[in-house]
Amino acid sequence: MxxxxxxxxxxxxxxxxxxxxxxxxxxxxxxxxxxxxxxxxxxxxxxxxxxxxxxxxxxxxxxxxxxxxxxxxxxxxxxxxxxxxxxxxxxxxxxxxxxxxxxxxxxxxxxxxxxxxxxxxxxxxxxxxxxxxxxxxxxxxxxxxxxxxxxxxxxxxxxxxxxxxxxxxxxxxxxxxxxxxxxxxxxxxxxxxxxxxxxxxFEQDTLARLHLVGRTLAGARTFNDGNCIVSTVRQSDIKEVGASPADTEDLINLTLAVKGTQVAAIMIEQPDKRVKLSFRSRGAADCSALAGHFGGGGHKAAAGAITTGAFDEIEKQVTEAVDAAWHALHPA
Structure with missing residues (x-):
């Protein structure tokens, strides 16, 4: 070492x-x-x-x-x-x-x-x-x-x-x-x-967490021929299924499990309205660089950040950042 x-x-x-x-x-x-x-x-x-x-x-x-x-x-x-x-x-x-x-x-x-x-x-x-x-x-x-x-x-x-x-x-x-x-x-x-x-x-999930998993995956969006996936969790999602903030842990890895996915991002609204961002990559995409755009960091394969602002605008920015990172590696 x-x-x-x-x-x-x-x-x-x-x-x-x-x-x-x-x-x-x-x-x-x-x-x-x-x-x-x-x-x-x-x-x-x-x-x-x-x-x-x-x-x-x-x-x-x-x-x-x-x-x-x-x-x-x-x-x-x-x-x-x-x-x-x-x-x-x-x-x-x-x-x-x-x-x-x-x-x-x-x-x-x-x-x-x-x-x-x-x-x-x-x-x-x-x-x-x-x-x-x-x-x-x-x-x-x-x-x-x-x-x-x-x-x-x-x-x-x-x-x-x-x-x-x-x-x-x-x-x-x-x-x-x-x-x-x-x-x-x-x-x-x-x-x-x-x-x-x-x-x-991995074998202690509540039914509420499983409902949250289902809702998160149902709302996930793929683009770039299924190579990129973006998902969101709002506070209203957590409350409506009776889940807790801790139930959002590891959701990003479930989206990365979707067949064909190379880059995944998730945005999780916090109780104080800040937004937690997580990024995962299977290939050459640098998650640390992606997180760095939002004041965070981590590893090439996994990184995160906490940011503030209007949720919809953050979702737009994250989607654009993932798309740009993908096209930088795979130019048309």
């Missing part, structure tokens, strides 16, 4: 009280990386807290049986974290994705370290430990454990496997290599249970 391990291990060695955080609307790679890192750091004697801006989504609470995950939404204040001598940001490099935790970091920016695998970045810190070639931040955390010589336990392996498996699309994305499977095997040997994790991730 392309990291300055000696510098990173020196930072860890000089710290005693650590707080870990990640992005809003946390996914398995965010939460799994936090929990895996907490287990590793606690094994070498660190006092560790995990504090996010938002509470853990109900659908992902299974990943935290020891209830290590805390949030500012539960009443923790920035002053409560002033005793921390190291703040590690995992799985994001963007201020906009930190929510209220961004203010905590700004108070103590000199203590901030970023561990991430996304390409784009803001000025969160002067100390970056990033590897855009890593298939998941959980993979980087796994490597940290190796270098600290921490034995894998079930409580470390399970969240790391969850992060690794979800960020590789169940090991089906091009980012999954032979070594990805070897790492996964070691995590399974240490106690991670693929059947349990799969069941918790």
């Amino acid at each position: 392309r990291l300055d391990w000696s510098a990173f291990l020196k930072v860890l060695d000089e710290s005693k009280r650590v707080v870990l955080t990640s992005h809003v609307r946390p996914d398995c790679d965010a939460l799994g990386s936090e929990l895996g890192m907490a287990g590793i750091l606690e094994a070498v004697g660190k006092d560790v807290r995990i504090v996010n801006a938002q509470e853990t989504p109900a659908s992902l609470q299974w990943i935290d049986p020891r209830r290590k995950l805390e949030s500012l939404a539960q009443g923790i204040t920035p002053a409560d974290l002033d005793d921390r001598d190291l703040l590690i940001v995992l799985d994001t490099s963007a201020w906009a994705q930190l929510g209220a935790m961004g203010e905590v970091l700004k108070r103590q920016r000199e203590r901030v370290v970023v561990v991430d695998h996304h390409v784009s970045e803001d000025d969160l810190s002067d100390r970056w430990f990033k590897d855009p070639t890593a298939e998941a931040t959980a993979r980087i955390v796994y490597e940290i454990g190796l270098r600290l010589r921490v034995p894998l336990t079930e409580s470390i392996a399970t969240p790391l496997y969850a992060g690794l498996s979800t960020d590789t699309g169940g090991f089906r994305f091009p980012s999954a290599s032979g070594e990805t499977f070897r790492v996964a095997a070691r995590l399974v040997d240490a106690g991670a249970s693929p059947p349990f994790i799969y069941r918790e991730l």
